[in-house]
Amino acid sequence: xxxxxxxxxxxxxxxxxRRGFVFPAxxxxxxxxxxxxxxxxxxxxxxxxxxxxxxxxxxxxxIGPDGEPVSIVGLDSAIIQxxxxxxxxxxxxxxxxxxxxxxxxxKRYRQDHLELLVPKSGEGLMYAFPENQPDxxxxxxxxxxxxxxxxxxxxxxxxxxxxxxxxxAPDSKNAGxxxxxxxxxxxxxxxxxxxxxxxxxxxxxxxxxxxxFLNYKNVLDTMRVKxxxxxxxxxxSFRNEVAPKNFIFRSREFEQMELEWFCPPxxxxxxxxFWKEQRMLWWLxxxxxxxxxxxxxxxxxxxxxxxxxxxxxxxxxxxTFPGFGELEGIAHRGNYDLTAHQNHSRxxxxxxxxxxxxxxxxxxxxxxxxxxxxxxxxxxxEPAGGLTRALLTILCEAFTPDETRPSKVVMKFKPNLAxxxxxxxxxxxxxxxxxxxxxxxxxxxxKYTLQYDAKQSIGKRYARMDEAGTPYCFTIDGDTPQDHxxxxxxxxxxxxxxxxxxxxxxxxxxxxxx
RNA sequence: GCGGGUAUAGUUCAGUGGUAGAACCUCAGCCUUCCAAGCUGAUGACGCGAGUUCGAGCCUCGCUACCCGCUCCA
Numbered sequence: 001x002x003x004x005x006x007x008x009x010x011x012x013x014x015x016x017x018r019r020g021f022v023f024p025a026x027x028x029x030x031x032x033x034x035x036x037x038x039x040x041x042x043x044x045x046x047x048x049x050x051x052x053x054x055x056x057x058x059x060x061x062x063i064g065p066d067g068e069p070v071s072i073v074g075l076d077s078a079i080i081q082x083x084x085x086x087x088x089x090x091x092x093x094x095x096x097x098x099x100x101x102x103x104x105x106x107k108r109y110r111q112d113h114l115e116l117l118v119p120k121s122g123e124g125l126m127y128a129f130p131e132n133q134p135d136x137x138x139x140x141x142x143x144x145x146x147x148x149x150x151x152x153x154x155x156x157x158x159x160x161x162x163x164x165x166x167x168x169a170p171d172s173k174n175a176g177x178x179x180x181x182x183x184x185x186x187x188x189x190x191x192x193x194x195x196x197x198x199x200x201x202x203x204x205x206x207x208x209x210x211x212x213f214l215n216y217k218n219v220l221d222t223m224r225v226k227x228x229x230x231x232x233x234x235x236x237s238f239r240n241e242v243a244p245k246n247f248i249f250r251s252r253e254f255e256q257m258e259l260e261w262f263c264p265p266x267x268x269x270x271x272x273x274f275w276k277e278q279r280m281l282w283w284l285x286x287x288x289x290x291x292x293x294x295x296x297x298x299x300x301x302x303x304x305x306x307x308x309x310x311x312x313x314x315x316x317x318x319x320t321f322p323g324f325g326e327l328e329g330i331a332h333r334g335n336y337d338l339t340a341h342q343n344h345s346r347x348x349x350x351x352x353x354x355x356x357x358x359x360x361x362x363x364x365x366x367x368x369x370x371x372x373x374x375x376x377x378x379x380x381x382e383p384a385g386g387l388t389r390a391l392l393t394i395l396c397e398a399f400t401p402d403e404t405r406p407s408k409v410v411m412k413f414k415p416n417l418a419x420x421x422x423x424x425x426x427x428x429x430x431x432x433x434x435x436x437x438x439x440x441x442x443x444x445x446x447k448y449t450l451q452y453d454a455k456q457s458i459g460k461r462y463a464r465m466d467e468a469g470t471p472y473c474f475t476i477d478g479d480t481p482q483d484h485x486x487x488x489x490x491x492x493x494x495x496x497x498x499x500x501x502x503x504x505x506x507x508x509x510x511x512x513x514x
Numbered sequence: 515g516c517g518g519g520u521a522u523a524g525u526u527c528a529g530u531g532g533u534a535g536a537a538c539c540u541c542a543g544c545c546u547u548c549c550a551a552g553c554u555g556a557u558g559a560c561g562c563g564a565g566u567u568c569g570a571g572c573c574u575c576g577c578u579a580c581c582c583g584c585u586c587c588a
Contacts, residue, residue, distance in 0.1 A: 030562060406550040464550080478547050
C-alpha cells in the first residue's frame with residue numbers, strides 16, 4: 001500500500017476527470033465554487049459505498065450486546081421542511097451570526113462576541129476585546145493611558161456601524177479596521193411558492209438528522225419498534241461554506257449517511273461505545289488501511305453545548321498528511337433534539353417503556369424511580385458519516401502510483417465497491433473469440449457490472465481497467481475453444497491464471513463476498 | 515472572507531506582441547495469440563469580459579474557477 005504522502009491530489013483530480021469519476025459542476029460555464037458532479041464511474045462507486053452502508057445499517061444491522069441484531073429502520077425525509085424545524089434545532093440562530101472582519105489582522109469575529117471599552121464622554125477611541133477577556137488588551141490600554149473609570153463596557157452590536165472608525169480592534173494598532181457586520185448564514189435559503197416573500201422563506205437542510213427526529217414519533221407509531229432502536233437516512237445536505245476546498249472534501253452540496261440511535265438515558269454511554277466500535281469496523285470493511293484511520297475524541301471545550309461526548313473517525317487524506325481529516329462523527333446528543341422539538345412543536349416525545357416498568361417493579365424500586373425508568377425522552381447516539389467524504393476516502397485509498405505499469409497508476413478498489421466488477425476481452429477481435437467472449441458477457445451481465453471490449457491491443461485494455469479500478473479481466477484466447485478455459489488477470493498483481501469458463505460466475509461471486 | 519499562486523485540446527505541457535504546437539488519451543481503419551506495441555488517419559484548446567495596440571494566448575483591469583496558507587467548520 002502506498003502511503004498518503006506519495007499520493008498527489010493533483011494527479012488524483014486529473015484521473016477523476018479523465019476517467020469519469022468526478023467533474024467540476026457547470027464545467028462549460030467556468031465551474032461553480034463548492035459543487036461537483038459525479039461521473040459514470042463516480043456515481044457507480046458512490047452507490048456501491050452507499051449500498052454497503054445501507055445494507056450494513058438497515059438491512060443487516062450489527063449484532064447487539066444481547067446477541068441479537070439491533071433494530072434499525074430506514075427513512076428518506078424531505079430536503080425542505082417547515083422553517084420552524086431549523087429554529088428549533090438551533091440552526092437558524094447558530095448559522096446566521098453577523099461577523100466582522102479586521103482588515104489589518106485579517107481576523108474574523110462574531111459581532112456579538114466582541115466587547116468594547118467606550119468613553120463615557122461619547123468621544124475618542126473605543127477599544128474592542130473578545131467577550132469577557134478584557135485582559136487581552138491590557139497592554140494596549142496601558143500604552144494609551146486609558147483611565148478605566150472614564151470608560152464603560154458595551155457589546156459591539158450596541159454601537160452604530162458609523163462609529164466603527166473609532167474602534168480599535170483586539171490585535172490591531174489602529175482604529176477603523178473593522179468591517180461592517182456581515183451575515184454568514186450557512187444555510188441555503190429559498191422561497192416557497194411563486195412569490196418571493198420573507199414570510200415564505202425556507203431552508204435547504206444543513207443536515208439529514210433533523211428529518212429523522214421529525215419522524216421519530218411516526219416511526220414509533222407505525223413500525224412496532226421498541227427502544228432501543230435506530231432510524232437511518234442517506235441524502236443530500238447543503239451548507240453555504242465560507243471556503244470550500246480540498247476537492248470534494250468540503251463542498252456546499254454533499255451527501256450524508258446518518259443514524260439516530262434512540263435509547264434509554266442510562267444506556268446511552270454503553271451504546272455510544274457500541275457504535276464507536278461498529279462504525280470503525282464498517283470503515284475497515286471497505287478495505288481502508290487501519291493505519292490511515294483514527295479516533296479523535298473531542299475535547300470538552302470543543303463539544304457542542306448539548307453534547308455529552310463526541311468522537312470523530314478521521315482519515316489520513318493526502319492533503320492532511322501526516323495529519324488526519326474528518327470522515328464521520330459519532331455524537332452523544334443526549335435528549336437535546338427531541339426535547340427541542342417537543343418544546344417548539346408542543347408534541348410529546350416521551351416514550352413509555354413497559355419492559356423497564358416491569359423490571360423496575362420487580363426490582364422493588366419506589367414509585368418515583370419506576371416512573372423515571374419507564375417514562376422518558378430517549379437519548380440519542382448519532383453516527384453521522386459523509387458519503388461524499390467516503391467516496392473521496394476510497395478514491396484516495398485506492399489511488400496507487402505504479403511506474404512499472406503502462407498506466408502509471410492503478411485504482412485498487414475492493415471488488416464489491418469497484419464501479420466495474422470485471423471486463424471480458426477476446427484476446428484478438430477474430431477467430432471466433434469475440435463470440436465466446438460475448439457469450440460470457442451476456443450470461444453474467446445480469447449478476448455483475450461487466451464491460452465487454454474487443455477494441456485495440458490487450459495491453460491497452462488492461463491499462464484502461466487499471467485506471468478504472470476493475471479488479472478482474474477475463475480474456476478469451478486461442479486455447480479457449482479447445483479447453484474451455486479463460487485467463488483471469490488480477491488488477492493488483494497483474495498476474496494471470498486460467499480457470500474454466502464455467503467457473504467464472506463462481507469465481508466472481510466468491511470475490512464479491514470477500 | 516483575506517493573502518499568495520495558477521488558468522493553452524479530455525490529460526500533462528511548449529509557445530519572443532505577428533500563421534496556436536507536442537505527447538498521451540479518445541475515435542476510425544489496417545495489423546495483432548497477453549500488458550497503452552506498429553502503421554495510416556481523425557476529432558479536439560488559449561476560462562469569461564473589457565481595455566491598450568495596426569495586431570493580444572502573451573501587456574493592463576475586472577470577473578470566475580482551481581491550488582497553497584490563514585479564517586471558518588453551530
